[in-house]
Amino acid sequence: MQTLLSQKFTAYVGIDWADIKHDVCLQVAGETRRHFSVIDHTPQSIDRWAKSLFERYGAPIAIALELNKGPLVAALQKYEFFCLFPINPSTLAKHRKTFIGSGAKDDPTDAQWALELLLTYPLRFPQLMPQSPAMRVLASLTEHRRALVNERVRMGNRLICTLKQYYPLALELFSDHDTVMFCDFLMCWPTLDHIQRSRQSAFLKFFNEHNARRSQLNQARWEIISKAIPLTQDPGVIRPSQLYATALASQLKGLLAIIKDFDREIEETANTLADYPIFKALPGAGQHLAPRLMVAFGEQRDRFNDASAMQRYAGIAPVTQRSGKKKLVYWRYQCSTFLRQTFVEWAAHSITQSTWAEAYYRQQRAKGCSYQATLRGLAFKWIRIVYRCWKTSTVYDEKAYLQALIRRGSTLIEIPMEEASG
Template sequence: MRLSYFSFFTHSGAKDDPTDAIIQVEILQLHMDKLTVIRPDSEDVRCLAQLVEYRRKLVQERIDLTNKISTTLKNYYPHVIDWFKEKDTQIFCDFLLRWPYLALAKKARKQTLLDFFNQHNSRYPLVNEKRIKEIKDAEILTDDMAVITPNLLLIECLVLQHKQLMLAITRFDDEIKTLYRQHEDRVIFDSLPGAGPQLAPRLLAAMGSNRDRYSCAAEIQKYAGIAPVTERSGKKEWIHWRYSCTTFLRQTFVEWAGLSVRYSFWAKAYYRQQEAKGKPHNTIIRALAFKWIRILFRCWKTHTPYDESTYLTALKSKGSQLLKFAVGSEL
């Protein structure tokens, strides 16, 4: 229970743990009809929920670490950033550990570099030749050891952390995949456009396996923070972002809605329709997530995998303006 709920009792905003505890007891004693008992989900689903959330945090740490590495390289060795477009790879890390500054890389023989690339499954002759040429032609940014030495040490520390972080994410991926494949509802989440191997387990964990927890899609929309909040006072009315929600859950639905635009015909048409109305990207994606939750809730409740053609047929039978817009835009 959030402390802000107690502002009714302490208008000054004073904070006192014993007082808060007494208020909580009073609410439990007198207002149990306003509270809903949440039954814990199955052990597998709860474990999966923790795994996918921890994995997402590790991925964010990897992104932050990659940015730190790029920033450090710009101080003395920016060439590597161009030679390896993908930074979350073993070849990028191993190259930096073996040739941590340009002068050392320029001394390497062509065959040594080719062998290194081949050992890391980079078997693209044109790409490798281009890299080797750029290594030999590159000009040293600085030869000031007061700059190079500290950055060398920092790069070594950061790259070693990066390698361990990538291994950790792989271990999480394996554990998540094992748990997800064992769940009987995975056929539902595998059918969702854009979900893929990363988001499908997150969506399964978000919905859970207890079909009695939610009575309607609106409850999920509110709990996940997708549904906006409407406030009224007299003749005034305003709508704003929902602040009290599970951030990771909202992030899951929003990320899925964003990816669905690439794989779902109606989702792509909806995005273009709203874009034509001048709506910003984030607003469109949140609105799309709102719609997807209703569809997912129906599939989840009825144990039915999602089928795009079935949904498009339903839209057509209702005379949906969305389909008319999609056809018109293609013409």
């Protein structure tokens, strides 16, 4: 992992970014004078500015900025003579507040504060080293997919809430309310009156076309429909709700199709990366979480010095604060929510797929730990295991790990050695 001290730069730049323009503070190597300027957020302006710096000062040039991804980072990474050093926005804000008690803030001075932090504490800010194009594509795909899944949940909840107001029978007929079949049903029969006026043959044909051919279940559904009475007959409720439910069902169906497209793209991209077998073999990771776990660790083996660094980066390790005889352990807020969510979700899935994970879960719950605290503790343990697999490029072996637990006399496993060895 490269830092500012490991290289010699011809110039140092601090940037305060914005949507329309970026404030720049520049200091030439060996000088103390600082120069301020503004560049527009357009490809042409950024290109002219970058090339002019290279013509005047040569390479390499160190740039301190408040983000590690986004349009400005993508634009600057095109130039090989730039070395980017991200600085956490909260770090910059606290540094500014230390010297400006009034809380005054200005973009040019923020660029200067970023530059000053980089020059004063060079070991604190490692250089941004981009992953391979395939890994960056996978990282964006997994984040966008998760956003789409969140939107699917929100849209599904709105649809359920709407149906409860005028058409609760539709919810009773289906156990899953976020499927293409459920959406098609609502678009075909958006009210109780529509479904009760339809023929049984058309009703059964619908389920056959959607590969739901359980005749007894479909017959029971039809009997429920025949005996159903409307929740309300008020046209002021039914007609607006019908239009809204149909619109939501149409949007939800489209969203489900898009998520499937993302799943295919993620699987194809993940299979091109050499480390994918390591994460695909993890218990409970599956098609959706294995790519996310691989993105979390990345490709650069020197990215984390040890497993604890990864635990802190993922937000799984708690924060400990000591002062005299006082000790506080609390939730880590400065981390990626998406990253922490990845490990916690995987820990939950691993309980039914890993012997020792299930034993740990039961032990912690028996001690009175909450469900979420237990999952975070399990994720904490898993990260140490996966970190070792990742560093050594070794696929996780459940039987080998169980044997190691038995040799250490761990309370997590209480099976004979011959059973663990298969």
